[in-house]
Amino acid sequence: MQQKTPxxxxxxxxxxxxxxxxxLSGKIIFSLQNSTPDKDSVCTLDPDGSNFHFVTTGSYPRxxxxxxxxxxxxxxxxxxxxxxxxxxxxxxxxxxxxxNSSQQPIxxxxxxxxETTCIYDWQNTFYNQLSNNPNGQNINNxxxxxxxxxxxxxxxxxxxxxxFHNVNHGLYLMPFAGxxxxxxxxxxxxxxxxxxxxxxxxxxxxxxxxxxxESLLRNIYRIHKDGTGKxxxxxxxxxxxxxxxxxxxxxxxxxxAPARIGGIAGLYKFxxxxxxxxxxxxxxxxxxxxATVANIWLGNADSVSNVTVSTGFREMNKKSGKIWxxxxxxxxxxxxxxxxxxxxxxxxxxxxxxxxxxxVQQCQIxxxxxxxxxxxxxxxxxxxxxxxxxxxxxx
Numbered sequence: 408m409q410q411k412t413p414x415x416x417x418x419x420x421x422x423x424x425x426x427x428x429x430x431l432s433g434k435i436i437f438s439l440q441n442s443t444p445d446k447d448s449v450c451t452l453d454p455d456g457s458n459f460h461f462v463t464t465g466s467y468p469r470x471x472x473x474x475x476x477x478x479x480x481x482x483x484x485x486x487x488x489x490x491x492x493x494x495x496x497x498x499x500x501x502x503x504x505x506x507n508s509s510q511q512p513i514x515x516x517x518x519x520x521x522e523t524t525c526i527y528d529w530q531n532t533f534y535n536q537l538s539n540n541p542n543g544q545n546i547n548n549x550x551x552x553x554x555x556x557x558x559x560x561x562x563x564x565x566x567x568x569x570x571f572h573n574v575n576h577g578l579y580l581m582p583f584a585g586x587x588x589x590x591x592x593x594x595x596x597x598x599x600x601x602x603x604x605x606x607x608x609x610x611x612x613x614x615x616x617x618x619x620x621e622s623l624l625r626n627i628y629r630i631h632k633d634g635t636g637k638x639x640x641x642x643x644x645x646x647x648x649x650x651x652x653x654x655x656x657x658x659x660x661x662x663x664a665p666a667r668i669g670g671i672a673g674l675y676k677f678x679x680x681x682x683x684x685x686x687x688x689x690x691x692x693x694x695x696x697x698a699t700v701a702n703i704w705l706g707n708a709d710s711v712s713n714v715t716v717s718t719g720f721r722e723m724n725k726k727s728g729k730i731w732x733x734x735x736x737x738x739x740x741x742x743x744x745x746x747x748x749x750x751x752x753x754x755x756x757x758x759x760x761x762x763x764x765x766x767v768q769q770c771q772i773x774x775x776x777x778x779x780x781x782x783x784x785x786x787x788x789x790x791x792x793x794x795x796x797x798x799x800x801x802x
Contacts, residue, residue: 431462432474435663437652437674438466439694440702444490445483452674454708456692463501465493468706471518472564476538478504478516478525479706488512492527494541504541505529514558519567519583526569526583528558533571533581548581559601559651565608568632572600574621578613580632593634600624601651605659612640612655612662612679617648622701624649626684627662627677639759641677642684643668652705655679663691665703672697674705682783683754730784734800739772741786749788755780777801 434451441447447466452459465479466487475497482490489512492505505527507513516527518538526535526548533548556574560581563570567583570592577595598616601624605612611632614624627649630637640662643649650665661676666688668675673693678685697703729742730751743749743766751764751772761782764772779801786795 431470431477435674435691435708436462436468436470436477436706437665438468438479438704438706439697440466440487440704443483444485444487445481447481447487449477449479449706452692454691456674456690459692463495466490467515467704469516469518470707471522471538472520473522475522476518476525477706478518480513482507484510486512488514492516494538502541505536505545506542515560517560517562517569519562520564524583526560526562528560528571531557533557533560533569535583561603563604563608564606565604568608570602570604570611570632572602572613574598574600574616578602578611578630592630592632594630594637595634599628601653603653603655605629605655606657607659610636610655612653614649614651614653620701622651622699624651627653627664627679629679639684640679641688642686643688644686646670647688648700649675650700650703650705652703654705654708656708663705663708665700665705667700671695672700672703674703674708683752683785730786730795730799732799734802735774736802737773737775739774739784739799740770741766741772742769743767743786743788744794747788749786749794752785752787753777754783754785774801 436451438447438449447464449462449465449468450460451462465481468477468479470477477495479493480487480490481493484490489510491503491507493501494504495501511530514528516525518525523538524535525538526533534545535548536545557571560569560571569581569583570578572578575597576591577599578592579589580592581589599613600616600621602611602613610629612627612629614627617623617625626639626643627641628639647668653662653664655662660680662679663676666675668688671693674691675688676691677688731740741751749766751766752760753762755761781800784799788794
């Protein structure tokens with residue numbers, strides 16, 4: 408019987424052949440898994456989801472900060488993480504960077520801000536190696552938390568701190584050189600996975616494991632590296648899932664991630680610069696033939712900055728609707744516009760709804776039962792339209 412050409416390869420054959428490195432700048436870089444590993448595809452998109460291009464064969468791409476290196480895995484092994492690491496340089500030359508003939512898992516890798524060094528986890532131990540030294544000497548950074556469940560290192564562009572997850576413990580910090588203490592970040596826990604940094608290094612974003620799979624996330628949270636300020640930033644449906652490739656955009660207003668939302672697998676962007684967990688996901692590009700969102704891996708989307716917020720987000724009426732005072736002790740006061748009634752939704756610092764108050768046009772709200780701490784209050788009318796919001800401290 409004549410073997411048919413896979414549809415995805417036929418599609419790629421019709422596209423312009425490999426892009427120059429200059430064209431990778433400002434692109435979303437990702438990979439799609441095929442039925443066999445050697446047919447996996449590294450691809451790019453424009454931030455608006457247009458200009459879909461095939462770049463090269465491989466999986467799990469990760470670009471360096473200035474775009475001079477693109478790292479990915481390539482090989483015949485069905486467990487992609489047992490294959491070899493390859494580099495693609497600015498001049499389009501490709502070569503094997505790390506020979507994984509021992510077939511030990513490589514889960515993730517990242518580049519130093521200067522691009523001179525690549526750090527990767529291999530055999531659940533972190534190594535760093537000069538970017539311009541393929542198959543050269545690597546330096547053992549140690550095993551992080553000290554067991555065999557440390558992986559997924561991501562490097563802060565601001566100070567080169569490394570964050571990684573341990574499936575059984577939570578999120579850890581590690582100096583780039585691999586020396587000194589490797590502390591567990593307070594307020595993180597088992598199942599906190601796939602961390603990434605905001606471009607300014609102020610926040611670590613991560614997902615909470617969905618079920619038993621380490622490749623699927625339920626929702627996204629953020630936290631400072633000292634463990635303060637923990638907050639949930641997305642609120643997706645109970646049947647929706649997010650993949651483990653998270654990238655914060657350069658304007659720090661969105662996270663881009665693979666996800667399956669409403670049964671549609673693809674690349675999505677989630678608004679993260681608001682006081683409340685957002686339930687709206689904006690589809691960038693759908694891949695309806697993808698069996699699981701774990702088959703989509705996001706490598707870079709740092710340039711997705713000029714995104715217009717339109718449908719799905721309600722505009723606040725800034726001319727009316729008030730909540731005060733801040734800080735508060737026993738009571739909050741809320742004023743609705745005109746003669747409207749409505750609701751006050753009160754969230755804790757982790758983004759969890761703790762109280763819902765029914766309001767008349769102007770009223771006093773008893774918050775004496777709330778523990779001391781930081782809260783976020785959202786004033787909605789009866790049509791569930793948000794008209795005001797504040798953060799406040801309960802003393």
